Amino acid sequence: MTSSRSRRAARLGGAALAAALLTATQATTALAAPGDPGEPRYSAGAPSLGDPYFPDQGNGGYDVRHYDVTFSYDPATKVMDATTVITAVATQDLDQFDLDFRGPQITSLKVGKHPAAYRRDGQELVVTPRPKLKTGETFTVTVTYAGTPPVVTDPDGSIEGWVPTDDGAFVPGEPQGAPAWLPANDSPADKATFTFRATVPEGVTVVGNGRLVSRTTADGTTTFVWDSAEPMATYLATVTLGNFVVNETTTPGGIPVYTAVDPRLVTQSAAAVARIPDILDYFSSIFGPYPFNQAGAIIDRAPNVGYALESQTKPIFSSAPGVGTMAHELAHQWYGDSVSVGKWSDIWLNEGFATYATWLWTEHTGGATAQQTFNSAGNYGRAATSSFWQIVTADPGPEDMFGNVPYNRGAMTLHALRGKIGDAAFFTLIKDWAAQHRYGNAGTADFIRAAEKVSGMDLKAFFDVWLFQKGKPASW
């Protein structure tokens, strides 16, 4: 993400709530009927995965494999009519499980072929499947709903979810917007493949993640089918729609690029769009192969949003981006999208990498060197008394997760690490990181272990100073 997000002091009380939820989960488990050995012991899946920043996010008891989302949407009425089919595998014997859903009214819900009882409690959609589900069983949940999907406001005051524009809708999902329009296991730890089948008035273009499978116009409407074949975290899903000028090209390195630009922003964004092939090929040379079968960008006019997001295969921009912002969001395809955090407190692994990638791009194209950017007034050149140094990089809190620290101190951490372990070890480390955790999740502890392994050095004190302590690092 690249943002000019305003900060708010709205504390979530996240840790306490997560602890309460975990206690409730433990209680449920303890109360499950003992049964005979080998017999199913049904219980409710956990209503949370315990993320300290967003304790309502994610659910236990199953693993989603695929989302198939069919909907119609009319920008004039702002009404969505949708059916989402979730294919999942039970990871415990389930008599109840939760989905995350903030969307409009549900008219029908089935598990397999059977209508299932459900209730809504905040963003929890509590489902009671009958027959019950056994461990290892693959099952489908079909949810039909209609109405206007909501705009979601984040702890830092910014908006996401389903954001109507003057010609359609801008659809960013980080960190908690996807359930505005999609019943889901909304945690970056549960990736899945996606198919979107979107029907809109003829003339409107729908741009989703992955590959455009078909585009069919009949009776005044057009249906777009987008397929995301590589696993994707829910927050990276988008089906942004409106009036777009579409261009398709292929980079010299062979990566297909699909760009959709609001006609009013074509001139302003031309320079950034023109550099997409060079940026992708340069990053491929230092980070390893581009991880997906499609690349691109969606440049829309959503003036009340004010940030860009690295939606998988097609980052979305709420205004015309500069080249640096484009580079940032494309770098996230490796770091953030393919390799994802499992919990949000590790956000520096996304934002520090994407910020450092832009430093490298700037140096590569003849601008400031990474060392000069490190030293600059907005980075290490900040006074030791600056409040900037008082936020912990590896745990900035939900209201500062998209503030300066995970971005700039995160990038400084990587540059300082490069100086500590040398260029050869550093570039091996970040390339291996992308390869070894491709389509998966990894956290700060994993990164520290990987850095120590590749360098053969004890780096605990180094990372302690840069990631876990407040204050301007004086030596490392």
Ligand SMILES: [Zn+2]
């Ligand atoms: Zn970012």
